[in-house]
Amino acid sequence: MLTWKSAVPDNNEQREKKRETLLREAAAVFTRRGFHGTSLADLAENLGVTKAALYTYVQSKHELLFLCHSAAMDAAFESLKEAGAQGSNGREKLILTLRKYLERIIGKQSFCVVIMEEGALTPEHAETIIGRRDLFEREMRTLVVEGISDGSIVRCNPRLVVFAMLGAVNWVLKWFSPDGVWNERQLAFALIQFLERALSTQPSEALVEDPAL
Amino acid sequence: MLTWKSAVPDNNEQREKKRETLLREAAAVFTRRGFHGTSLADLAENLGVTKAALYTYVQSKHELLFLCHSAAMDAAFESLKEAGAQGSNGREKLILTLRKYLERIIGKQSFCVVIMEEGALTPEHAETIIGRRDLFEREMRTLVVEGISDGSIVRCNPRLVVFAMLGAVNWVLKWFSPDGVWNERQLAFALIQFLERALSTQPSEALVEDPAL
Amino acid sequence: MLTWKSAVPDNNEQREKKRETLLREAAAVFTRRGFHGTSLADLAENLGVTKAALYTYVQSKHELLFLCHSAAMDAAFESLKEAGAQGSNGREKLILTLRKYLERIIGKQSFCVVIMEEGALTPEHAETIIGRRDLFEREMRTLVVEGISDGSIVRCNPRLVVFAMLGAVNWVLKWFSPDGVWNERQLAFALIQFLERALSTQPSEALVEDPAL
Amino acid sequence: MLTWKSAVPDNNEQREKKRETLLREAAAVFTRRGFHGTSLADLAENLGVTKAALYTYVQSKHELLFLCHSAAMDAAFESLKEAGAQGSNGREKLILTLRKYLERIIGKQSFCVVIMEEGALTPEHAETIIGRRDLFEREMRTLVVEGISDGSIVRCNPRLVVFAMLGAVNWVLKWFSPDGVWNERQLAFALIQFLERALSTQPSEALVEDPAL
DNA sequence: AATGAATGAGGGTTCATTCAT
DNA sequence: TATGAATGAACCCTCATTCAT
Numbered sequence: 001m002l003t004w005k006s007a008v009p010d011n012n013e014q015r016e017k018k019r020e021t022l023l024r025e026a027a028a029v030f031t032r033r034g035f036h037g038t039s040l041a042d043l044a045e046n047l048g049v050t051k052a053a054l055y056t057y058v059q060s061k062h063e064l065l066f067l068c069h070s071a072a073m074d075a076a077f078e079s080l081k082e083a084g085a086q087g088s089n090g091r092e093k094l095i096l097t098l099r100k101y102l103e104r105i106i107g108k109q110s111f112c113v114v115i116m117e118e119g120a121l122t123p124e125h126a127e128t129i130i131g132r133r134d135l136f137e138r139e140m141r142t143l144v145v146e147g148i149s150d151g152s153i154v155r156c157n158p159r160l161v162v163f164a165m166l167g168a169v170n171w172v173l174k175w176f177s178p179d180g181v182w183n184e185r186q187l188a189f190a191l192i193q194f195l196e197r198a199l200s201t202q203p204s205e206a207l208v209e210d211p212a213l
Numbered sequence: 214m215l216t217w218k219s220a221v222p223d224n225n226e227q228r229e230k231k232r233e234t235l236l237r238e239a240a241a242v243f244t245r246r247g248f249h250g251t252s253l254a255d256l257a258e259n260l261g262v263t264k265a266a267l268y269t270y271v272q273s274k275h276e277l278l279f280l281c282h283s284a285a286m287d288a289a290f291e292s293l294k295e296a297g298a299q300g301s302n303g304r305e306k307l308i309l310t311l312r313k314y315l316e317r318i319i320g321k322q323s324f325c326v327v328i329m330e331e332g333a334l335t336p337e338h339a340e341t342i343i344g345r346r347d348l349f350e351r352e353m354r355t356l357v358v359e360g361i362s363d364g365s366i367v368r369c370n371p372r373l374v375v376f377a378m379l380g381a382v383n384w385v386l387k388w389f390s391p392d393g394v395w396n397e398r399q400l401a402f403a404l405i406q407f408l409e410r411a412l413s414t415q416p417s418e419a420l421v422e423d424p425a426l
Numbered sequence: 427m428l429t430w431k432s433a434v435p436d437n438n439e440q441r442e443k444k445r446e447t448l449l450r451e452a453a454a455v456f457t458r459r460g461f462h463g464t465s466l467a468d469l470a471e472n473l474g475v476t477k478a479a480l481y482t483y484v485q486s487k488h489e490l491l492f493l494c495h496s497a498a499m500d501a502a503f504e505s506l507k508e509a510g511a512q513g514s515n516g517r518e519k520l521i522l523t524l525r526k527y528l529e530r531i532i533g534k535q536s537f538c539v540v541i542m543e544e545g546a547l548t549p550e551h552a553e554t555i556i557g558r559r560d561l562f563e564r565e566m567r568t569l570v571v572e573g574i575s576d577g578s579i580v581r582c583n584p585r586l587v588v589f590a591m592l593g594a595v596n597w598v599l600k601w602f603s604p605d606g607v608w609n610e611r612q613l614a615f616a617l618i619q620f621l622e623r624a625l626s627t628q629p630s631e632a633l634v635e636d637p638a639l
Numbered sequence: 640m641l642t643w644k645s646a647v648p649d650n651n652e653q654r655e656k657k658r659e660t661l662l663r664e665a666a667a668v669f670t671r672r673g674f675h676g677t678s679l680a681d682l683a684e685n686l687g688v689t690k691a692a693l694y695t696y697v698q699s700k701h702e703l704l705f706l707c708h709s710a711a712m713d714a715a716f717e718s719l720k721e722a723g724a725q726g727s728n729g730r731e732k733l734i735l736t737l738r739k740y741l742e743r744i745i746g747k748q749s750f751c752v753v754i755m756e757e758g759a760l761t762p763e764h765a766e767t768i769i770g771r772r773d774l775f776e777r778e779m780r781t782l783v784v785e786g787i788s789d790g791s792i793v794r795c796n797p798r799l800v801v802f803a804m805l806g807a808v809n810w811v812l813k814w815f816s817p818d819g820v821w822n823e824r825q826l827a828f829a830l831i832q833f834l835e836r837a838l839s840t841q842p843s844e845a846l847v848e849d850p851a852l
Numbered sequence: 853a854a855t856g857a858a859t860g861a862g863g864g865t866t867c868a869t870t871c872a873t
Numbered sequence: 874t875a876t877g878a879a880t881g882a883a884c885c886c887t888c889a890t891t892c893a894t
Contacts, residue, residue: 011877034330036249039863051864053879061864115328115387117247154410156420157403160395164407167384168377174328175376182373190370194377197367198411199420207369207412228853252888264889266854274889441874460756462675465867477868479875487868541754541813543673580836582846583829586821589814590807590833597806600754608799616796620803623793624837625846633795633838650856678884691887692858700885 019057020111022047027068027111031173035065035120066125068113073132075104075112080139090147094140095196102169102188106176114170137162144199153199165195186211232270233324235260240281240324244386248278248333279338281326286345288317288325293352303360307353308409315382315401319389327383350375357412366412378408399424445483446537448473453494453537457599461491461546492551494539499558501530501538506565516573520566521622528595528614532602540596563588570625579625591621612637658696659750661686666707666750670812674704674759705764707752712771714743714751719778729786733779734835741808741827745815753809776801783838792838804834825850 025046029038040061044051058064079100087093105112121129140162147153172191178184190208197203238259242251253274257264271277292313300306318325334342353375360366385404391397403421410416451472455464466487470477484490505526513519531538547555566588573579594617604610616634623629664685668677679700683690697703718739726732744751760768779801786792811830817823829847836842 015877032331034247034249034333036247037330037332040865041863049878050880052866052881055865056878117250118245119250120247154417154419155422156407157422160400160403161407161420163384163388164381164404167381167387169380171376171380171384174380187373190373191377194369194374194411197416198407203410203416204367206367207374209368209370253890254888262853263855265856265891268890269853458757460673460675460759462673463756463758466869467867476876478870478877481869482874543676544671545676546673580843580845581848582833583848586826586829587833587846589810590830593807593810593813594803595806597802597810600806601802613799616799617803620795620800620837623842624833629836629842630793632793633800635794635796654856679886680884689859690885691860694886695857 015057020109022054022057023064023067023071023111024109026064027071027113030065030068030113031115035061035117062120062122062125065113065116065120066122066129068111069116069121069125069129071110072105072112072114073129073136075110076101076136077132079104080136089150089152090143090145091152091196091200094143094147094153095192097140097143098165098169098195099188099192102172102192103184105170106172106178106184106187108178108184112173114173137166140166147199151201154201156199161199164198168195182211228270235267235270236277236280236284236324237322239277240284240326243278243281243326244328248274248330275333275335275338278326278329278333279335279342281324282329282334282338282342284323285318285325285327286342286349288323289314289349290345292317293349302363302365303356303358304365304409304413307356307360307366308405310353310356311378311382311408312401312405315385315405316397318383319385319391319397319400321391321397325386327386350379353379360412365414367414369412374412377411381408395424441483446535448480448483449490449493449497449537450535452490453497453539456491456494456539457541461487461543488546488548488551491539491542491546492548492555494537495542495547495551495555497536498531498538498540499555499562501536502527502562503558505530506562515576515578516569516571517578517622517626520569520573520579521618523566523569524591524595524621525614525618528598528618529610532598532604532610532613534604534610538599540599563592566592573625577627580627582625587625590624594621608637654696659748661693661696662703662706662710662750663748665703666710666752669704669707669752670754674700674756701759701761701764704752704755704759705761705768707750708755708760708764708768710749711744711751711753712768712775714749715740715775716771718743719775728789728791729782729784730791730835730839733782733786733792734831736779736782737804737808737834738827738831741811741831742823744809745811745817745823745826747817747823751812753812776805779805786838790840793840795838800838803837807834821850 022043025043026038029043029046033042040051040054044054047054058067079097082100083093083096087096104110105114141158144153144156144158144161148155148158168191172187176182176187182190186208190211193204194207197207235256238256239251242256242259246255253264253267257267260267271280292310295313296306296309300309317323318327354371357366357369357371357374361368361371381404385400389395389400395403399421403424406417406420410420448469451469452464455469455472459468466477466480470480473480484493505523508526509519509522513522530536531540567584570579570582570584570587574581574584598613598617602608602613608616612634616637619630620633623633661682664682665677668682668685672681679690679693683693686693697706718736721739722732722735726735743749744753780797783792783795783797783800787794787797807830811826815821815826821829825847829850832843833846836846
């Protein structure tokens with residue numbers, strides 16, 4: 001016999017959905033207003049609940065931030081892994097990584113935070129996040145070196161180049177809105193294409209001018 | 214008639230020096246910790262005075278932020294003006310502007326703030342700063358269009374290109390330290406050279422690898 | 427007619443057992459951490475259930491406290507009554523009361539709370555408890571007076587003496603653990619013997635040195 | 640020339656007086672309502688200032704509690720030291736210590752807290768306070784042993800006797816008011832006299848009945 | 853010019869309690 | 874009977890700002 005209860009779409013599923021909504025909201029507001037500039041009361045109001053209700057889904061405001069940072073690092077390493085398998089030389093791997101990463105962090109369903117105040121993460125959380133971020137940047141520099149070796153990337157300073165590219169990419173979170181004329185995929189393609197031209201040994205003749213598939 | 218005051222001419226000078234020290238300190242800490250993550254007590258302690266003493270030099274914490282933002286915009290427009298007079302085509306003007314701007318905002322004596330939380334500026338201040346920023350970005354896009362017309366810049370989407378370049382440039386404030394192997398001038402040259410290659414119709418064969426004059 | 431319910435006679439019994447377990451746990455933690463220092467979440471966790479489940483057995487946290495206080499006063503009056511029937515003079519009645527009372531409040535199965543923050547009981551509860559406590563203390567003073575009259579107790583100030591003895595007795599809840607070398611009975615005997623010597627007209631030559639039946 | 644400023648009775652003196660007033664108030668309320676039952680808002684209101692103002696004199700609520708506990712332990716060790724110099728046998732030293740200690744902790748100017756919820760002190764503070772308390776109790780037991788050796792105290796269990804006496808003494812904080820018929824000195828004398836009779840080898844014939852010098 | 857004291861507003865967090873399930 | 878979610882009030886603490894000195 002089927003009871004009402006068994007008909008209810010799994011309870012845990014609902015809970016997880018609410019939790020992700022919270023994380024997305026938090027990421028959005030953290031990115032705009034900064035961690036310290038965001039109050040839990042703001043988040044709660046946007047979500048239509050009380051401050052105290054948030055604690056059903058998260059242990060603290062700091063955990064919220066940590067999860068958003070972790071999501072960004074997850075996006076980074078997944079992109080790196082996929083690109084490593086698909087790209088055939090250093091430049092391709094590098095550029096693929098950046099494109100996938102950018103698509104992920106500006107995705108509507110994501111809850112990534114990249115730009116953040118020093119000292120907002122707790123020391124333990126910071127250790128984890130900074131560690132992963134440093135590793136990611138190191139891997140990126142390795143790809144640049146690989147590209148220089150295989151002739152796909154011009155001679156340059158890998159450290160500086162990686163910083164420049166990540167700056168351009170992370171900055172997107174500050175100004176991009178998926179409601180404009182470009183969607184996430186188009187934006188990512190065009191922006192990364194621009195960066196690619198800066199270091200490719202075979203720079204293209206022109207760049208994308210308008211959103212296109 | 215000579216007054217007592219005019220007999221102590223250095224007084225105003227000293228005051229101005231202290232004020233600038235405060236602004237530099239504020240800019241540095243705002244950039245690292247964010248506006249809301251910085252307390253006046255922190256600033257005061259770093260400067261060796263009391264919170265209350267700061268109010269001798271500045272009307273409010275918000276004014277402090279406004280002045281730092283204004284300094285950044287001043288740097289932007291000064292750079293734009295100088296580059297306009299020196300560059301001989303769109304690309305040169307654009308690239309010169311960016312180089313000068315970057316040198317200025319990471320200069321040791323500057324007190325510029327670029328990356329900042331939305332909602333930290335008061336509405337009136339925001340109107341001013343955002344207005345100037347939008348104008349600056351518009352002028353930059355105009356230079357891109359000019360460059361495409363005169364054949365110095367490849368076909369591209371000006372809005373996206375300007376955002377990408379400003380992202381790479383502003384991000385520098387987050388990671389650059391003048392105590393490293395690159396000084397401000399070297400860093401600015403190398404980073405802007407990288408960006409230039411992305412849009413030049415005559416991309417260079419190689420980029421700077423190590424700091425050099 | 428037999429109902430389903432009457433077929434499960436242990437139901438009420440089980441419920442009562444759970445309730446008493448809750449009271450014992452509450453009394454123990456209230457005594458250690460204080461009423462305001464104890465959260466229902468703590469109690470619930472210790473008992474392996476949820477906060478909300480506690481409300482099945484008790485109307486409120488305040489009722490919990492009231493019941494613990496009431497248990498202590500019950501212990502007091504039962505002791506007083508029994509001692510009145512057994513003792514043959516004022517001193518014997520007084521000392522017997524104290525011994526029985528002490529044995530009861532430190533008993534493993536009891537759920538007595540004596541030491542408590544002012545203002546923790548609701549006004550109505552406080553009226554009841556304070557009323558009973560005052561009555562108990564008055565009866566104790568009466569026994570002291572009786573003892574002085576019949577020559578079993580030395581001349582003294584009854585009010586002060588009763589306070590002193592109750593202080594020594596109630597304090598036991600703060601430090602006594604039945605897991606030590608003394609069991610409840612032994613401890614009660616020795617401690618009360620000590621107090622008895624302070625007011626007896628025929629003080630003993632020595633006191634108990636070690637736990638003994 | 641005398642300025643107004645130099646006429647102002649030292650500023651630090653005023654500050655210290657306010658601070659002590661705060662500590663006395665805190666000790667009084669902590670003793671009555673318990674640590675967790677006392678809110679800083681209550682304290683502030685009683686003192687006629689804002690909650691935030693309290694932080695000018697104290698770093699945290701926990702520090703407030705720590706200072707009150709420390710005062711009690713200071714009273715204990717000062718009493719022990721003085722009594723050690725004045726008493727001529729174990730019993731005298733023990734009884735003198737208790738009397739001095741009691742006088743101190745109920746003194747109008749003191750800010751002692753003795754009875755307190757477990758877990759109210761921070762772990763670091765607890766270590767300090769518990770360490771000192773244990774040392775004090777050990778010294779007291781040593782005096783009992785000394786008294787038994789020199790024949791001034793009857794044979795007994797030192798640990799139990801010390802607990803009993805400290806219970807009677809500490810309990811006084813719960814009920815004594817200096818506004819009654821007994822003042823601090825009289826109360827301390829009478830109560831300790833009662834306890835002395837319990838362990839003296841030469842118990843007195845009678846005890847104090849009424850307050851007297 | 854600079855300070856210490858004080859304030860009022862707000863922030864993150866906890867908690868006793870309720871309620872639908 | 875027992876739970877997870879939600880609430881509103883309270884709590885400790887911080888902070889930008891003011892003011893008398």
